[in-house]
Amino acid sequence: MSAEKMLCPVCQVAFLVKEEKIPGKKIICPVCGAVLILEKERDFWVLKRPKDMTPEEEIRSRVENFARLRGYYFNEMKEPLIEALLKKYERYGDFYCPCKIDNIPENVCPCLETRQGSVERNGRCHCGLFWKEA
Amino acid sequence: MKSIMLYALSTCPFCKMAKRFFESRGIAYNSVDVDLLPEEEKEKTVAEVQRISGRRAFPVIVIGEEVIVGYDELRIKEALEK
Ligand code: SF4
Ligand SMILES: [Zn+2]
Numbered sequence: 001m002s003a004e005k006m007l008c009p010v011c012q013v014a015f016l017v018k019e020e021k022i023p024g025k026k027i028i029c030p031v032c033g034a035v036l037i038l039e040k041e042r043d044f045w046v047l048k049r050p051k052d053m054t055p056e057e058e059i060r061s062r063v064e065n066f067a068r069l070r071g072y073y074f075n076e077m078k079e080p081l082i083e084a085l086l087k088k089y090e091r092y093g094d095f096y097c098p099c100k101i102d103n104i105p106e107n108v109c110p111c112l113e114t115r116q117g118s119v120e121r122n123g124r125c126h127c128g129l130f131w132k133e134a
Numbered sequence: 135m136k137s138i139m140l141y142a143l144s145t146c147p148f149c150k151m152a153k154r155f156f157e158s159r160g161i162a163y164n165s166v167d168v169d170l171l172p173e174e175e176k177e178k179t180v181a182e183v184q185r186i187s188g189r190r191a192f193p194v195i196v197i198g199e200e201v202i203v204g205y206d207e208l209r210i211k212e213a214l215e216k
Contacts, residue, residue: 080147087145098145100191101168101180126191126204128148 006047010034010062010108011115021045032110033066055089056082059109062095063129066110072119072130081129085109099127136198136214140165141183148205149193155210168192 003018011032019027025038027047035058036047050058060082067074084098096103097111106112114125124131138156142149144167156163168179180190187194187203195202197213 077147080150084145084147097191099143099148099193101143101176101183102190127146128205 004045006045008032008034008036009047009049010036011110012105017045017047026050028065030069032115033062033064033069035061035065055095056086059085059089059095063109067130070119070130070132072132074129075131077128081127084127097127135162137196138163139196141179141192141194141196142167143169143192145169146192152193152195152205152210155207161214 003016005014006017007014008029008031011029011034013029013031015030017027017038019025021038021040023038023040027036027038028034029036029047035050035053037050039046039048053061063074063082066072081098085095088094088096088098088103092103094103095109097107097109100107100111110125110130114130119125119130119132123133138161140149140152140156140163142152142165149167153163153165166179168176168183171179183192183194184190186196186201189203191204193205195205195210197210198216200209200213200216202209202213
């Protein structure tokens with residue numbers, strides 16, 4: 001089976017999946033760090049968000065993966081922000097940015113401006129979850 | 135004394151830090167948790183935040199004439215001393 005571009009349901013970016021396709025296989029989105037599960041829907045392979053993870057496990061693994069992929073670090077603001085992201089999830093149904101008013105797809109953490117390099121420009125993401133030495 | 139207005143969200147850690155900054159120094163300030171406002175008032179306040187800061191992100195702190203977008207302790211101190 002050759003490599004195929006597949007859509008991340010979290011950041012909505014298509015990325016190349018080179019791994020062998022096995023139902024239930026765990027894939028990490030190289031763009032946003034989301035943990036995703038390979039599933040077959042009729043004749044198509046799709047990536048879904050994991051159903052066997054709690055919201056807390058899902059967002060923790062996502063931000064850990066994203067930080068590792070980008071070389072960012074965390075500080076003492078991490079725990080308050082994980083809590084805030086969980087509050088957003090409870091209130092609005094997804095991990096929307098705790099410091100932005102609009103609960104829309106581009107503000108799902110890690111949000112679009114962060115994925116587009118705001119940490120490189122400012123030394124941190126807007127909320128202060130991801131940091132990088134200037 | 136300059137008037138201080140802090141536009142905040144109830145979920146935003148930097149907004150809490152801004153509140154603590156003023157409180158720990160005994161500085162009088164006004165603040166609003168925009169996400170907790172009733173719908174109509176929320177829209178109006180967000181529009182105001184967007185007009186003065188160009189963004190829909192928080193905190194936005196207004197000290198006198200100065201608008202500080204994001205939590206920036208240095209700029210808050212400078213604005214207070216001006
Ligand atoms: S600003 Fe930081 S914490 Fe907020 S959504 Fe973007 S990446 Fe996540
Ligand atoms: Zn993704």
